[in-house]
Amino acid sequence: MQSTGANESGRNGFLVTLDGPSGVGKTTCSQHLRNILLQVGFPATCTTQPSASPIGALARSGTHTFHGLALSCLVAADRYHHIATVIEPELKAGRVVVCDRYVPSAFVLDRLDGVPREFIADLYRYARPADLAVFLFADPEVCLRRAQTRGVYSRFHHDGLAAAERESTLFTEAAEQTRASGTPTLIHHVADTDSDTVAATLAQQITALIPSRPPTAHRGES
Numbered sequence: 001m002q003s004t005g006a007n008e009s010g011r012n013g014f015l016v017t018l019d020g021p022s023g024v025g026k027t028t029c030s031q032h033l034r035n036i037l038l039q040v041g042f043p044a045t046c047t048t049q050p051s052a053s054p055i056g057a058l059a060r061s062g063t064h065t066f067h068g069l070a071l072s073c074l075v076a077a078d079r080y081h082h083i084a085t086v087i088e089p090e091l092k093a094g095r096v097v098v099c100d101r102y103v104p105s106a107f108v109l110d111r112l113d114g115v116p117r118e119f120i121a122d123l124y125r126y127a128r129p130a131d132l133a134v135f136l137f138a139d140p141e142v143c144l145r146r147a148q149t150r151g152v153y154s155r156f157h158h159d160g161l162a163a164a165e166r167e168s169t170l171f172t173e174a175a176e177q178t179r180a181s182g183t184p185t186l187i188h189h190v191a192d193t194d195s196d197t198v199a200a201t202l203a204q205q206i207t208a209l210i211p212s213r214p215p216t217a218h219r220g221e222s
């Protein structure tokens with residue numbers, strides 16, 4: 001198995017984040033991606049934000065209770081806890097971490113909730129940047145239909161085409177902002193491609209960017 005990791009080589013793992021509009025297929029794709037990466041020999045794991053921690057569960061289930069600045073801070077608290085207790089340890093173990101939603105989602109969802117951009121930027125000043133930020137896009141009509149078919153459980157899941165279009169516009173801005181900040185950024189238009197094909201295409205591009213570990217020297221070799 002190839003390794004990206006810090007154990008023997010002293011190098012860290014690789015953080016791939018997936019952002020994009022509700023219903024575009026982030027959760028489905030991140031799971032396929034993890035499986036493909038494992039199949040081709042990369043130690044990989046997938047995780048999600050909000051996380052499975054008690055703070056994350058509160059944020060995920062509480063979008064009808066919490067609003068604006070308060071929800072923004074709650075999600076940020078979960079995100080920092082998740083980075084410290086899940087993402088960083090996995091990276092230190094040399095794994096590829098595929099994270100379903102990351103900081104760019106805050107620049108969209110929090111703004112939809114009226115939170116000023118400067119407040120969001122200040123909140124995430126200390127968040128570890130992704131090694132590769134992937135943005136998935138599809139026509140707002142497609143995202144809307146998929147989210148509605150899957151089931152709507154959050155205030156941020158669309159209630160109409162205008163909301164889906166606004167979310168798509170903000171994700172386009174977030175992708176440009178992420179790229180401008182120096183984070184390697186991949187923008188992928190899903191069109192009507194099935195999720196296996198989307199994940200396989202992304203896996204090819206991602207594995208090409210992951211630095212592979214040099215062969216470990218045997219004891220006594222110089």
Ligand SMILES: Nc1ncnc2c1ncn2[C@@H]1O[C@H](COP(=O)(O)OP(=O)(O)OP(=O)(O)O)[C@@H](O)[C@H]1O
Binds near residue numbers: 023026029147194196
């Ligand atoms: N490429 C695809 N083609 C067709 N259907 C898809 C594709 N990807 C995902 N789906 C379906 O669309 C629905 C939404 O997918 P998923 O939950 O992965 O989206 P998401 O971006 O994570 O949404 P959210 O942000 O709302 O959680 C699911 O029913 C899923 O099976």
Ligand SMILES: Cc1cn([C@H]2C[C@H](O)[C@@H](COP(=O)(O)O)O2)c(=O)[nH]c1=O
Binds near residue numbers: 049106156157
């Ligand atoms: C990342 C992020 C999430 N939220 C809220 C909005 C949604 O209800 C959930 C995410 O669930 P999904 O299945 O991925 O749609 O969490 C938020 O308010 N702010 C954020 O930055």
